[in-house]
Amino acid sequence: MQNAAAASKQSLGASATGSAQVAPLSSGRSSLAVRDFALLAALLAVGEFFTYENVRFISPENLSNLAVELSITAVLALGMLLIIVAGHIDLSIGSGAGLIGGLAAVLISEHHWSPSLAMAIGIVVGVGVWMYMACPIIGQRASLPVAALVGAVIAIAMFFLIRFHLDPLSDAGRALPAGETLPVWGALWKALLIGVIAGGFLAMIRTGQQVPAFIITLAGLLVFRGLQWLIIHNSTIGVKIEARQNLYSALTNAHLSTLAGWIVGALAWAALLAGALVERKRRSAFGLALETREILFSRMFVGAQLIGLLVLICNLHMGVPFAAVVLAATAAMVWTLTQRTRFGRYLYAVGGNEEAAVISGIPVRRVVLMAFALMGLLVALGGFLQTAYLGYSTPTVGNLLELDAIAACVIGGTSLKGGRGTVLGVLFGALIMATLNNGMTLMAVSPEIKYIARGLVLAAAVWLDVRVGRG
Amino acid sequence: MSQRDAVILQASGIVKRFAGVIALDGVSFDLHEGEIHGICGENGAGKSTLIKVLSGIHKHGSYDGTIRIRGEEMCFDSVRDAEIQGIGVIYQELALVGEMTVGENIFLGREPTRFGLIDWLKVADESRKLLAKFNISIDPETPVKQLGVGHQQLVEIARALGRQSRILILDEPTAALSEHEVTALLDILRDLRSHGVTCVYISHKLDEVFAIADRITVLRDGKSVTTLDRADTSRAEVIRHMVGREIGDLYPRRRPAVGNIRLSVRDLSAARESDGETVLSGITFDVREGEVLGIGGLMGAGRTELLMHIFGAWGRRLGGLVFLDGNAMDDVTPSRAIAQGLVLVSEDRKRHGLILGQTVGFNLSLSSLARVTSGGLVNEQREFARNSEMFAALQIKAPSMESRVGQLSGGNQQKVVIGKALLTEPRVVFLDEPTRGIDVGAKVEVYELINQLTDRGMAVVLVSSELPELMGMSDRILMLHEGAVGGAFTRDEATPERLLAAAMGQ
Numbered sequence: 001m002q003n004a005a006a007a008s009k010q011s012l013g014a015s016a017t018g019s020a021q022v023a024p025l026s027s028g029r030s031s032l033a034v035r036d037f038a039l040l041a042a043l044l045a046v047g048e049f050f051t052y053e054n055v056r057f058i059s060p061e062n063l064s065n066l067a068v069e070l071s072i073t074a075v076l077a078l079g080m081l082l083i084i085v086a087g088h089i090d091l092s093i094g095s096g097a098g099l100i101g102g103l104a105a106v107l108i109s110e111h112h113w114s115p116s117l118a119m120a121i122g123i124v125v126g127v128g129v130w131m132y133m134a135c136p137i138i139g140q141r142a143s144l145p146v147a148a149l150v151g152a153v154i155a156i157a158m159f160f161l162i163r164f165h166l167d168p169l170s171d172a173g174r175a176l177p178a179g180e181t182l183p184v185w186g187a188l189w190k191a192l193l194i195g196v197i198a199g200g201f202l203a204m205i206r207t208g209q210q211v212p213a214f215i216i217t218l219a220g221l222l223v224f225r226g227l228q229w230l231i232i233h234n235s236t237i238g239v240k241i242e243a244r245q246n247l248y249s250a251l252t253n254a255h256l257s258t259l260a261g262w263i264v265g266a267l268a269w270a271a272l273l274a275g276a277l278v279e280r281k282r283r284s285a286f287g288l289a290l291e292t293r294e295i296l297f298s299r300m301f302v303g304a305q306l307i308g309l310l311v312l313i314c315n316l317h318m319g320v321p322f323a324a325v326v327l328a329a330t331a332a333m334v335w336t337l338t339q340r341t342r343f344g345r346y347l348y349a350v351g352g353n354e355e356a357a358v359i360s361g362i363p364v365r366r367v368v369l370m371a372f373a374l375m376g377l378l379v380a381l382g383g384f385l386q387t388a389y390l391g392y393s394t395p396t397v398g399n400l401l402e403l404d405a406i407a408a409c410v411i412g413g414t415s416l417k418g419g420r421g422t423v424l425g426v427l428f429g430a431l432i433m434a435t436l437n438n439g440m441t442l443m444a445v446s447p448e449i450k451y452i453a454r455g456l457v458l459a460a461a462v463w464l465d466v467r468v469g470r471g
Numbered sequence: 472m473s474q475r476d477a478v479i480l481q482a483s484g485i486v487k488r489f490a491g492v493i494a495l496d497g498v499s500f501d502l503h504e505g506e507i508h509g510i511c512g513e514n515g516a517g518k519s520t521l522i523k524v525l526s527g528i529h530k531h532g533s534y535d536g537t538i539r540i541r542g543e544e545m546c547f548d549s550v551r552d553a554e555i556q557g558i559g560v561i562y563q564e565l566a567l568v569g570e571m572t573v574g575e576n577i578f579l580g581r582e583p584t585r586f587g588l589i590d591w592l593k594v595a596d597e598s599r600k601l602l603a604k605f606n607i608s609i610d611p612e613t614p615v616k617q618l619g620v621g622h623q624q625l626v627e628i629a630r631a632l633g634r635q636s637r638i639l640i641l642d643e644p645t646a647a648l649s650e651h652e653v654t655a656l657l658d659i660l661r662d663l664r665s666h667g668v669t670c671v672y673i674s675h676k677l678d679e680v681f682a683i684a685d686r687i688t689v690l691r692d693g694k695s696v697t698t699l700d701r702a703d704t705s706r707a708e709v710i711r712h713m714v715g716r717e718i719g720d721l722y723p724r725r726r727p728a729v730g731n732i733r734l735s736v737r738d739l740s741a742a743r744e745s746d747g748e749t750v751l752s753g754i755t756f757d758v759r760e761g762e763v764l765g766i767g768g769l770m771g772a773g774r775t776e777l778l779m780h781i782f783g784a785w786g787r788r789l790g791g792l793v794f795l796d797g798n799a800m801d802d803v804t805p806s807r808a809i810a811q812g813l814v815l816v817s818e819d820r821k822r823h824g825l826i827l828g829q830t831v832g833f834n835l836s837l838s839s840l841a842r843v844t845s846g847g848l849v850n851e852q853r854e855f856a857r858n859s860e861m862f863a864a865l866q867i868k869a870p871s872m873e874s875r876v877g878q879l880s881g882g883n884q885q886k887v888v889i890g891k892a893l894l895t896e897p898r899v900v901f902l903d904e905p906t907r908g909i910d911v912g913a914k915v916e917v918y919e920l921i922n923q924l925t926d927r928g929m930a931v932v933l934v935s936s937e938l939p940e941l942m943g944m945s946d947r948i949l950m951l952h953e954g955a956v957g958g959a960f961t962r963d964e965a966t967p968e969r970l971l972a973a974a975m976g977q
Contacts, residue, residue: 352826
């Protein structure tokens with residue numbers, strides 16, 4: 001076709017004016033708008049208010065905590081970005097994070113599994129369960145392996161449930177006395193039966209019958225919370241044994257040494273710079289429009305300042321939290337996925353106009369399934385971070401995290417109708433939400449007021465979405 | 472006659488600017504009471520903006536110039552103000568509530584009440600009277616979603632008339648109607664004229680405008696060029712005013728050498744997924760390299776379904792085989808079809824063609840990203856190079872490839888859809904109504920493009936509901952009748968009479 005295009009260029013006598021003026025595709029990140037400055041001002045105002053109320057807000061210790069809290073909110077919000085851009089919603093991630101965090105904690109504390117294996121199981125469960133949820137949403141029969149995996153998940157859950165609590169309501173929190181035989185095989189038999197029934201449900205779905213994500217994930221919210229309570233038997237399960245640091249607790253407890261912090265910060269900045277320079281070189285080789293050197297310099301300068309500030313402050317306390325590194329890696333992964341891969345383009349296309357996406361040859365179902373699978377991965381990660389941050393899996397871990405994630409997306413300019421949203425925006429939205437929650441905790445605001453405040457912020461964010469979406 | 476010539480609405484010197492772009496640049500015309508006034512113009516000539524000014528969507532003060540009704544200057548601040556003055560607009564996209572009945576829709580927003588409760592009997596009764604008055608035979612208690620598009624349009628008209636509209640503005644009313652429905656609509660408009668209703672009829676289809684309008688105003692580049700009496704003018708003259716130049720040959724089909732069979736369809740039958748009803752039965756045809764096969768037929772004959780089914784986007788296969796360059800296309804999905812070298816440009820570009828909120832460049836490369844992906848990542852430089860080549864070759868008129876595609880005119884949107892299809896480097900191209908709703912100049916560009924495709928050895932299947940286009944651009948023509956082949960013709964055999972007879976199963 002390139003030949004045809006070239007030929008028609010001659011025959012139609014096209015002027016070359018088009019290509020000269022055309023700005024390159026990747027400048028999708030448009031110039032800063034009034035809205036961005038308004039959000040920045042809002043963030044600064046919120047920060048100043050909390051500082052005024054309690055000067056500890058800007059202490060290195062608190063800001064270091066804030067970095068960890070931001071990691072939790074942002075990891076989940078980045079997953080939510082993928083779902084919302086595809087035109088769906090996920091209300092189950094808060095209790096899902098609680099469930100998977102709890103599952104890993106139980107495996108470590110009560111079964112003495114190695115933390116890495118427990119977390120790997122958690123990730124597999126997360127990805128599997130989210131793919132399971134996606135099946136009715138995209139109206140597709142589950143493939144056999146997925147159904148089998150879900151059966152296994154439920155078998156594991158039931159196994160723990162029955163192994164420790166034949167009657168979870170009356171005998172909560174206690175293991176069976178020593179010497180008593182365990183009805184393990186009976187339990188597994190029942191568990192597998194339930195697994196088969198669940199798999200059968202998936203096989204019964206007729207292709208093309210779709211259930212709104214809102215409903216499916218609302219059901220997930222309840223089911224996951226219930227499962228978590230069963231697994232942790234309504235008690236408190238620590239993430240480590242006898243205060244020995246392990247990989248799980250290290251997620252939020254570990255900090256890089258001062259030197260390592262500077263090295264990692266420098267490496268991160270160097271990666272940004274190298275990326276920008278390579279991109280610039282290739283663009284100029286293709287004769288594409290370039291940003292001015294001044295803009296490039298100021299971008300890199302501001303980036304260096306921010307990274308340097310983060311490392312500096314964290315080093316005043318205990319060093320850069322490992323969670324921040326996890327967040328940086330997650331953000332880099334999601335950014336690459338959305339901006340640089342076919343999957344990312346397809347995500348925006350599916351959210352923008354699903355019917356047109358089908359006709360354009362996009363495997364719409366696979367794209368949505370993939371988005372949910374990634375969500376499952378990030379839910380597992382967010383669940384580990386949140387549980388590790390508290391130190392225990394408790395019945396309330398992860399409560400309402402889904403709303404923080406949705407609010408972060410919307411504040412960051414993600415359209416709830418789908419098809420629009422950026423990683424940078426979501427990170428910013430997550431920073432606002434994390435700051436609010438952190439500041440309110442520091443001020444010892446009562447839980448009732450915190451609920452009201454979070455609700456109002458969510459409502460305001462959606463209002464903003466509607467206002468901007470209209471323009 | 473003096474009653475007829477009384478000016479009911481006069482627009483003078485209307486100028487409307489949008490952030491640096493002049494959409495209307497001095498439009499003046501007047502409507503005589505009880506006439507049907509055609510407005511013609513290419514896409515982007517300012518027709519939609521003019522409607523928005525007349526209907527109060529663009530508020531008084533946001534434009535220059537004056538609108539007078541019966542000599543009195545109007546200052547519309549809202550659509551409501553315009554309605555009070557008797558202006559009713561029937562938009563291309565219908566604004567009916569599908570779940571409600573015809574009567575409920577007609578009275579939507581002004582339901583008659585009795586003791587504070589809605590008087591549904593009165594709604595039904597008044598609706599029936601209204602529909603009967605204008606010879607519209609629809610039961611007011613039918614849910615609107617059960618009606619065809621043509622009847623829905625009539626319900627819209629009845630709703631406007633129910634609001635005492637004296638001036639009816641119809642924006643491309645026949646874009647989605649079958650020929651039969653068009654005839655019915657035109658009859659009803661003539662009937663309205665005899666009742667003294669003034670109509671503004673905006674359409675690309677000159678045949679209709681000439682069939683019905685008393686006078687015709689031509690818009691070009693935001694200016695009103697001229698107003699002509701239908702009796703004293705000709706299609707050629709109107710077209711000349713619309714494009715500002717003479718159009719030599721409307722259908723510039725060249726016939727290249729025809730080669731091997733590209734697409735072969737054998738005894739194809741398919742059913743609708745939702746109710747299992749057989750829509751396509753026993754269809755057989757071939758398309759060769761360098762050939763344009765035209766497919767025609769009446770509304771509901773299964774033209775779009777045939778293309779969509781072969782492309783894997785519609786229906787369940789009951790039987791039959793499809794081969795592309797000798798390879799069987801079984802269990803096909805759009806993505807597999809594109810991979811095999813078949814691409815579809817669908818008839819509804821906003822619904823099936825474009826991601827309207829995204830940029831021109833995003834849309835252009837959407838179907839062919841696999842060709843610019845390496846190591847799992849999209850190579851934006853290569854993507855950009857391919858896109859800009861297509862952008863220039865198709866002469867897409869947009870400020871840049873960064874422009875939102877939703878902001879382009881219909882003709883340029885269609886070029887983006889076609890460009891997206893061509894970037895997949897197809898061997899067979901399905902064009903479903905590629906010139907629907909685009910202006911004359913853009914149409915000729917699309918035809919020229921079809922020539923270039925066949926010159927390069929592609930096979931083109933062209934579905935069109937306009938017989939002149941079908942006859943002008945096809946090398947062979949297949950007429951469908953109720954989901955089966957009603958007749959096949961070479962270009963020389965095809966006459967309008969024969970084609971229509973085949974479409975009607977005779």
